Amino acid sequence: ASDRASITVRDILAASPRQLVPQCGYQCISCCRVFPTLWSLKIHIQHSSQEGYSCKVYYRRLKALWEKEHK
DSSP states (O other), X not given: OGGGOOOOHHHHHHHOTTOEETTXXXXXXXXXXXXXXXXXXXXXXXXXXXXXXXXXXXXXXXHHHHHHHTO
16 A cells, blocks of 8 residues: 555655755656756656656655654
């Protein structure tokens, strides 16, 4: 069930607190691409498989690991 959980903005920020690129935006910690807004990063993660990336899988696994740690 947690493998299908949606990735939220909070999850993205928790995963990458140091990934803010000051003048450029936000960096995906999976593929290292930089996006101008947090929203555009979230959209990228949701549709990453259509672009040939596995970022959504990466963030889902990371979220599942966090949930497992907090139990």
